[in-house]
Amino acid sequence: MAVLEITDVKKTYRSPTGERQTIIDIPKFAMEEKAHVALEGRSGSGKTTFLNLIAGILKADTGQLLVEGTDIQSLSEPSRDLFRAKTIGYVHQTFNLLQGYTALENVELGMMFGRGLDKEYAVDLLGRVGLGDRIHYYPGQLSVGQQQRVAVARAMANHPKLVLADEPTGNLDPHHTHEALSLIRGICREQGTALLLVSHDDEVLQEFENRQSLADINLAGQEASTA
Amino acid sequence: MSGISGSSTLSGIFLMVRRSLRQHALSTAITMFSIALASGLVMSVFSINDQTRAAFTGGEVGFDAVLGARGSQLQLVLNTVYHLETSPGNIPYEMYATIKDNPRVKLAIPYALGDNYQGFRIVGSTEDLFNEFEYQKGKKFEFQKGGRAFDTARREAVIGSFVAQKTGLGLGDKFNAYHGLIYDPNMRHEEEYVVVGVLKPTNTPSDRVIWIPIEGIYRMTGHVLRGTGEQYTAEAGKEIPDEHKEVSAVMLKFKGPQDGMLMDQTINKQGKVATLAWPIGRVMMDLFNKIGWVTRVLTLVSYLVVLVAAASILASLYNTINERRRDFAILRSLGARRRTIFSAIILESSIIALMGSLLGFVVYAIILGVTTLVIRSQTGVVLDIFSPHPILILAPIGMTVVGAISGIFPAIKAYTTDIASNLTPIS
Structure with missing residues (x-):
C-alpha cells in the first residue's frame, strides 16, 4: 500500500510583480510503505514547498495528496494539524528546535499535540539517538550534531508513518552527515516508517538506492530550467 | 479525525x-x-x-449627641468626638447642669478644652467619664496596671495609651499644660499635673487625649471664664460660682431613640443659644458626602x-x-x-x-x-x-x-x- 500518492498537485505563488508563478506542478508521485526515497533538488527548486504540501503546512491550489489514504487537501486546518502531528514526522535543515525548551521537552511537545504525552517513550527515544545523558540540556547547550539528533527523536515522537527530511544534513560536516543519515534511516527502519528525504548533496543522495530528481517529477521546475 | x-x-x-x-x-x-x-x-x-x-460614621463613639455653642454641627463633632478642629466656642456651665437633669438624658459629660501637652489635647471632664461612660457597648475605660481615675480636687491626669506611647509619660510622671490646641513652648502653664492613670488602648480617638478634672481647666493660670458674659478669673482656695463656669461641649447619651429627635427639635429648631449635633453618624456622613x-x-x-x-x-x-x-x-x-x-x-x-x-x-x-x-x-x-x-x-x-x-x-x-x-x- 502506498504511504504517499500525489496526483496533479499544483502550487502557485504571487510574485512581487503580481504575476502568479507556479512552483509545484507534479502530475504523479507515489511512495510505498516503509520505503526510503531521496529526492535531489537544487536550491530554489521548490523542495521545501513540496514537503510542506505533503505535511499539510501549505495547501495546494489543485490536485490530490493522499497520505496513508487520507486526502490531506480535503481536511480542515485543525484536522490537518492533528493529522500531521499523528502521521508525519518532519526533520528540518535548521532543526527548528525550540530554544527555550530542553531536549526532552522538545520531544514531549511533539507528543502533546499528537498522540498524547508518553514521557517514557520520549526518554527512550532520546536514549536511542545517544542523548540519554542530555535530556535536560537546552539546544544551545548541545552541539550541532546533537541538536540534529533531538530533531530526529522529535520527528519520531508520534510513531509516524512517514518522515519528511528537508536537507537534514545541510548544517553538518561530512563525518556527521553519514552518522546522521544512518541514525535517521536506522530509526525509520526500526519503526517501519517511510522516509522521504530531499537534498542537493550528492554524498547524501548516493546513500539511497531509490533516488529521484525533483526536476523530473515537477513540471514547474522543468519549465523554469528550460526557460 | x-x-x-x-x-x-x-x-x-x-x-x-x-x-x-x-x-x-x-x-x-x-x-x-x-x-x-x-x-x-x-x-x-x-x-x-x-x-x-x-x-x-457608623462606628460606636459612645455618645448620641454633642451639645455645644451655636454653629457648625460638624465642627462640634470633630472637635469633641475626634479631638480635631478648633472649638466653635463655649456654652455656660448651667446648660450642662440643666441638660444633665433632663429626663430624656441618660448621661451628660462636660468637656472643657483649650490646652495641650506636646500637641495632645488636654480635656477637662468629670469622673463620670471613667465610671459611667461606655465608649463601646459594655466597654468602659480601663486602666493599665496601677492606674486610677483622677481625683477632681487634685492636679491629676489620666492619659490615653497613644499619648503614653508618644510622649513617654507614665504613672507618677509630671507635666505642664501648654495653652492652646497647638503646642507652643512659650505658652506653658505654671500648674504641674501628675499622671495617675494610663488607659488601656481603646482604638478610639480617646487614646490621643489627656484627661484632667474640669476644675483644673478653670483654674489654669491665664484662663478667663466668661460664663456670665463678664470676665472672671478663678482664685486659689476659693470656690468658682457655677454662673462663671463654661464648658466647650456636653457629650450626651439619651435614654431612647425618640429622645434625640425631640431634643433636636427643642435645641436646634426652637432654641437660639446652642447647637445639638445629632445623630453623630449623620453629621459625619455629611462630611463624607461633601x-x-x-x-x-x-x-x-x-x-x-x-x-x-x-x-x-x-x-x-x-x-x-x-x-x-x-x-x-x-x-x-x-x-x-x-x-x-x-x-x-x-x-x-x-x-x-x-x-x-x-x-x-x-x-x-x-x-x-x-x-x-x-x-x-x-x-x-x-x-x-x-x-x-x-x-x-x-x-x-x-x-x-x-x-x-x-x-x-x-x-x-x-x-x-x-x-x-x-x-x-x-x-
Whole structure:
C-alpha cells in the first residue's frame, strides 16, 4: 500500500510583480510503505514547498495528496494539524528546535499535540539517538550534531508513518552527515516508517538506492530550467 | 479525525506558558509589578474609603449627641468626638447642669478644652467619664496596671495609651499644660499635673487625649471664664460660682431613640443659644458626602492605573510575539492548532495579571498599613487591615479578566502566524 500518492498537485505563488508563478506542478508521485526515497533538488527548486504540501503546512491550489489514504487537501486546518502531528514526522535543515525548551521537552511537545504525552517513550527515544545523558540540556547547550539528533527523536515522537527530511544534513560536516543519515534511516527502519528525504548533496543522495530528481517529477521546475 | 487527549494539549499549553514566562522573566516581572500596583491601589482606594466611612460614621463613639455653642454641627463633632478642629466656642456651665437633669438624658459629660501637652489635647471632664461612660457597648475605660481615675480636687491626669506611647509619660510622671490646641513652648502653664492613670488602648480617638478634672481647666493660670458674659478669673482656695463656669461641649447619651429627635427639635429648631449635633453618624456622613468627589477622583485615578497596567501587558506581550514567531511556527508544525497558540497567549496574559494581582495584596497591605498608622496618629481611629471587603475578591478577578482581554491582540497576532514562512526559507 502506498504511504504517499500525489496526483496533479499544483502550487502557485504571487510574485512581487503580481504575476502568479507556479512552483509545484507534479502530475504523479507515489511512495510505498516503509520505503526510503531521496529526492535531489537544487536550491530554489521548490523542495521545501513540496514537503510542506505533503505535511499539510501549505495547501495546494489543485490536485490530490493522499497520505496513508487520507486526502490531506480535503481536511480542515485543525484536522490537518492533528493529522500531521499523528502521521508525519518532519526533520528540518535548521532543526527548528525550540530554544527555550530542553531536549526532552522538545520531544514531549511533539507528543502533546499528537498522540498524547508518553514521557517514557520520549526518554527512550532520546536514549536511542545517544542523548540519554542530555535530556535536560537546552539546544544551545548541545552541539550541532546533537541538536540534529533531538530533531530526529522529535520527528519520531508520534510513531509516524512517514518522515519528511528537508536537507537534514545541510548544517553538518561530512563525518556527521553519514552518522546522521544512518541514525535517521536506522530509526525509520526500526519503526517501519517511510522516509522521504530531499537534498542537493550528492554524498547524501548516493546513500539511497531509490533516488529521484525533483526536476523530473515537477513540471514547474522543468519549465523554469528550460526557460 | 479522532481527537487527541485534551489534558495532553493542556499540558502543552501550560508548558508553553511556563517557558515563555521564564524566557521573558524581566518584562514579565515588570508587568506583574505594574499590575500589583494597580490592583493594590484599587483595593486600597475602595477598602480605605469604606473603612474610614464606616469608622467615622457608623462606628460606636459612645455618645448620641454633642451639645455645644451655636454653629457648625460638624465642627462640634470633630472637635469633641475626634479631638480635631478648633472649638466653635463655649456654652455656660448651667446648660450642662440643666441638660444633665433632663429626663430624656441618660448621661451628660462636660468637656472643657483649650490646652495641650506636646500637641495632645488636654480635656477637662468629670469622673463620670471613667465610671459611667461606655465608649463601646459594655466597654468602659480601663486602666493599665496601677492606674486610677483622677481625683477632681487634685492636679491629676489620666492619659490615653497613644499619648503614653508618644510622649513617654507614665504613672507618677509630671507635666505642664501648654495653652492652646497647638503646642507652643512659650505658652506653658505654671500648674504641674501628675499622671495617675494610663488607659488601656481603646482604638478610639480617646487614646490621643489627656484627661484632667474640669476644675483644673478653670483654674489654669491665664484662663478667663466668661460664663456670665463678664470676665472672671478663678482664685486659689476659693470656690468658682457655677454662673462663671463654661464648658466647650456636653457629650450626651439619651435614654431612647425618640429622645434625640425631640431634643433636636427643642435645641436646634426652637432654641437660639446652642447647637445639638445629632445623630453623630449623620453629621459625619455629611462630611463624607461633601468630600465624596475626592473618592471619585481617587477611584478614577486607580482605574486609569489599571488601564495603564493593562496596556503594559499588551505592550510587553506584543513585543515578544515577533521574536516568538518562529517558535509558534515550530509548534504549529508539531501539530499545535491556531487556537492552542491563541489560548496559550491568553493564558499567559491572564497568569501575569493573576500573579500581579496576588502581589497586589502586598501593595494593599503596605498602603493600608501606612494609612492606618497615619489615621490612627491623626484621629485615634484604627482601621482593620484584615477586614473583609468585596473588592479584595473583585479586584484580582477583574484584573485577571483585564489581563486576559489585554492578551487578545497579541494572541491574534500569534494566531495568524504563518507556519511556512516562519520555519525555514522557501527553497
